[in-house]
Amino acid sequence: MSTPHSASGHMPGAAEITAVPAGAWRQACLDANARGERFGGLFARRSASGPAQLRAVFSTPGSERLITCDATERTVETIVDTIPAAGWDEREAHDLHGINFTGHEPLRPLLDHHAPLAAWTVPTVGDDVHQVAVGPIHAGVIESGHFRFHVVGELILHLDVRLFYKRRGLETAATGRSLGEGIAYAQRACAACAVTNTVAYAQACEAALGLEPDDHLRRARTVLLELERVYNHLNDISAICAGVGFAAGVMAYAALKERAQRLNERLAWHRFLFDTVAVGRSAISLDSREAADARRELAAIRREHEAVWRQLGFVTSLQQRLEGVAALSAADAERFGAVGPAARASGLPHDHRLHSPRLHYGGFTAAVSDVASGDVAARTNQRALELRQSLELLDELLTRPLEHGTVRRRGGETRTAVGRVESPRGVTVCVIEREGDRLGALHLRTGSYANWPVLAHTVVGELMPDFPLINKSFELCYACTDR
Amino acid sequence: MFVLLNHLQRLRRDTPRAPDRRRGSLAVRHVDAGSCNGCEHELTAATNPFYDLQQYGLNIVASPRHADVLLITGAITTRMAGPLRTAYESMPEPRLVAALGDCALGCNLLGDQAELAGPLETILPVDLRIPGCPPTPKAIAEALTAALHRPSSSGHSSGLIR
Incomplete structure (x- = not known):
């Protein structure tokens, strides 16, 4: 039943393929889950001839598995009873490709906006x-x-x-493009996750081509990812203050975010770091003067953040509005597949930076607070905890100039590969399938996609006027969910 | 709290102001018709203490019924074309339509044609174009303040200055 035809376990990101008949789909997925492999998305793709093909991604820290099957009768058994995190994925595969998941009842429309x-x-x-x-x-x-x-x-x-009002069909449009061109589609999925999505895409392509980044490239991408996290987390704290109408906090953190984005522009000519990631090479370098300038500005941002953060702690009317609101238990976070700061604020130590050999995260430990109460307060504090960590990481990464990085050949080529990167909102999974030097399929499952159903669960039993606040405490993107 | 307010006051004092503060105001309603969220970030940034759009009489309002300007971001998806038209139709006259960012302007647009409703120009009459991917908060602030004193597409004074 299991036919691994690209078992190069040494090439991080190269996926081991487990091809099964439609009748064995559910069991193959449940087996992977039972082995402790973590669910990372499920999707269908059209095939030029023949039935739609189903894919499910499962991974361990060091390996990626893609379970595949031909949905010959357009029907497979659901996995959502055992893996609730697959709920939206199955609904999407149904709406886009007409695949039925028996046992997932009712299979409610998700992308189909014509449904009553x-x-x-x-x-x-x-x-x-x-x-x-x-x-x-x-x-x-x-x-x-x-x-x-x-x-x-x-x-x-x-x-x-x-959601899906903003669906632009980016994955469909990317299909048939060259691997190099495809990155533009991953980037345009979401401005606030542009670095994450492009690094995940580039990693998937490089893994499929048997390429491995050199140390310069690892470091450059890690710097970019952490710069992205810094401005996003500053933005999120500002947004949470907006959620309770605390204008002084909104403006103080909006100003900090502005400083961080101006630094992005100074370093990479773009406030959202667009076009800084490319397949097989680095698209950014910093000489020692620029790196030192960045360190100084980041140190200044850190000082100002810590001063303002301290002041926020004294505003009891703010703190009391955050405590106890929309608590997500660790068990529910795990069950529904929560990712990122939202999962860590509930006490789960999941952070894909721990398992990123293609990046520069040696000695990294996931930031989890002792009081991971899972409420809005915990998600807010989690941002501050991670900000400090990211700023420390950047300070160390920028002690040396960033030189132009490249890739070297490490293994054989494969058709299918997975890129996995921790975004400011949680782990993002990018699956590519090659057809020669063209993209046969692209699938992007971002941290936001994983967390939207978690948010919907978390608001049950809360007050409707608190929804903006709860929503901001997750601060999920619509753009990279809709794609 | 006191320290925080002092901090903001200092920040505001240290930020250079544009000398030109002509009178007038515009109420702006934003509609995201399929953006990557970049334009939204930058429009929000235009209200931060560094740009402070409100000081020029530019306010982002909650309803199109309160708005002089409909500020549209993103590729126009088939799913957002309807809500976008509804928002436009509920605006009082006179009204301006502003396209914010390259997607709304139809440049370098990425996506599947089946999911896109076509360029904004073919859906609504566009009066104001703010290019960029995304436009910087500075560019947004400048374009909107300039709109305070521009004639409408019909050639008459926009009649929006109050």
Whole structure:
């Protein structure tokens, strides 16, 4: 049943393929899960001739597995009862490729916006139960998406999240492009995760081509990823303050984020670090003067952050609004496949930076607080904890200039590979399938995609007016979920 | 709290201001019609203490019914074309449409044609174009303050200055 035809276990990212018939799909996935391999996404792809093909990604720290099958009858058994994290993935595969997952009932539409309301919402009945529809256009400067709250008074009974209003079909459009061109699609999926998505894409391509980055390239990409994390975390703290209407905190952290983005522009000519990652080479170098300048500015940002953060601690009206709101237990975080700061704030020590041989994270330990209470306060504190860690990491990485990096041949070529990178919102998985030097398929499952269902679960039992705050404490992207 | 407010005051004092503070105001409603979130970040940044759009009379308002300008970001997806038209139709006259960023302007647009509704120009009359990928907060602030005093596409004064 199991036919690994690219078992080069030494090449990080090269996926071991487990091809199974449709009837064995569920068991193959459950077996991988039982072996302790972590679920990293499920998707379908069209094939030029023949039935749609299903893929599921499972991984251990050092290996990637792709379980594949031809969905000949367009039907397989669901895995969502054992792996609830696959819920959205199965709904997406159904809406895009018509694949039925028996046992996943009802299989509610996720991307299909033509479905009647009753089909895609969970029925809630009882005295005074009503629905509140919000979006797709929101009151602030926010991405487009629709939320349907089922409430009694102000209490949230259930939330149906309907995203994909921003679906641009980037993965479909990337198919058939050269591997080098494809990176533009990964980048355009999301500005705030541009570095993460492009590094994940580049790593997948390099693994498929049997290439390994040299030390310069590892270091350059790690610097870029941490610069991305710094401005995102500063942004998130500002957004959380906005969630409770604490303007002084919003502005102080917005100013800090601005400083971080101006530094990005100085170092890489772009405030979101666009076009700094390329397949097989580095697209950025810093001489010793630029590196020293960056260290000085980052040290200044750190001093200002710590001063402002200390002040926020004294604002009891702010702190009391964060504590105890929307607590996510460690067990639920694990069960629903939560990732990133949201998972770590609930006490899970998952951080893919621990397992990133293609990057420069030697000696890294995941930041988990002693009081990982999983509530909004914990998610806020988690950002500060990680900010300090990232700023320390950058300070060390920038003690030397960044030279132009490259790749060297390490192993054989494979058709399929997986890139996996810890974004500011959690681990992002990028799967590529090659057809010669062209992209046969591209799949991007970002940290935001993993966490949206977790957010929907977390708001149950909370107050509707707290939703903006809870939402900001996760601060998920719509753009890289919709793609 | 006191220290924090002092910090903000210092920050504001140290940030150079544009000397030109003409009178007038514009109420801006933003619609994300399929962006990568870059334009949203930068539009929000234009309200941070370094740019402080509000001091020029530019306010981001919660409803298109309160807005003079509809500021649109992103490739126009088929799924957002409808809500976008609804937002435009609910605006009072006179109104301006601003395209923010290269996607809304139809440049270097990436995506599957089946998911995209076509360039903004073919959906709504565009009065104001702010290029960039994404446009910097400075460019956004400058373009919007310039819009305070520009005539509308019909050639008449926009009538938006109050």
